[in-house]
Amino acid sequence: MFITLEGPEGSGKTSQIPALNAFICARGYDVLVTREPGGTDVGDQIREVLMNLKNISIVPRTEILLFQAARAQHVEEVIRPALAAGKIVICDRFGDSTLAYQGYGHQTDLETLKYLVNYATGGLRPDLTLLLDIPVKDGLKRKVDNASEWNRLDAYAEAFHRRVRQGYLTLAEADPERWAVIDATQSKEQVQKSMQQAVLDGLP
Ligand code: TMP
Numbered sequence: 001m002f003i004t005l006e007g008p009e010g011s012g013k014t015s016q017i018p019a020l021n022a023f024i025c026a027r028g029y030d031v032l033v034t035r036e037p038g039g040t041d042v043g044d045q046i047r048e049v050l051m052n053l054k055n056i057s058i059v060p061r062t063e064i065l066l067f068q069a070a071r072a073q074h075v076e077e078v079i080r081p082a083l084a085a086g087k088i089v090i091c092d093r094f095g096d097s098t099l100a101y102q103g104y105g106h107q108t109d110l111e112t113l114k115y116l117v118n119y120a121t122g123g124l125r126p127d128l129t130l131l132l133d134i135p136v137k138d139g140l141k142r143k144v145d146n147a148s149e150w151n152r153l154d155a156y157a158e159a160f161h162r163r164v165r166q167g168y169l170t171l172a173e174a175d176p177e178r179w180a181v182i183d184a185t186q187s188k189e190q191v192q193k194s195m196q197q198a199v200l201d202g203l204p
Pocket residue numbers: 009036037067093094095096097098099101102153154
């Protein structure tokens with residue numbers, strides 16, 4: 001089973017992963033936790049290029065292709081082998097991040113992006129996607145309060161992040177079978193509970 005976590009900046013998804021991992025492991029499943037961009041040596045190097053605040057000259061098309069390059073490597077080297085070995089894979093961000101950030105955020109043609117994501121993943125799709133939804137102001141405030149996490153993409157205008165959030169909600173609404181929308185303004189414990197419930201509903 002392939003589970004992805006998505007959300008706007010500061011949604012707290014990354015900090016929820018260890019408890020979710022423990023919850024699934026406790027039910028006897030073998031779990032692999034990974035993240036995008038990154039998850040492989042090559043992917044981590046691409047991540048550094050994408051996140052580095054000094055790379056302000058990166059144009060949207062370059063950004064799109066770098067994300068897909070990291071993803072192609074990740075799918076081939078890490079995700080597919082883990083799924084083939086019967087593991088549950090939890091991935092912090094996946095193709096929907098490209099649709100939300102590059103598609104809705106940068107207003108790039110969605111059909112082109114879907115094609116590129118599909119090319120990068122070789123058609124691999126998540127079985128379950130948890131969207132940790134948070135209003136833009138709350139999410140960015142969390143990030144500003146934790147300045148070490150600030151990256152090049154966070155520095156985009158607030159209107160960009162509003163489009164990202166709305167984009168996620170639109171994607172989730174279009175495919176409710178795959179998406180579970182979780183209110184990330186709840187307490188950390190309550191968010192975890194909601195995530196666990198969504199996973200339980202989908203476990204094989
Ligand atoms: P994060 O690891 O803190 O979630 O940061 C990853 C950043 O990269 C975040 O700003 C979202 C962005 N991103 C994209 O814009 N497109 C993508 O396809 C992926 C995977 C991430």
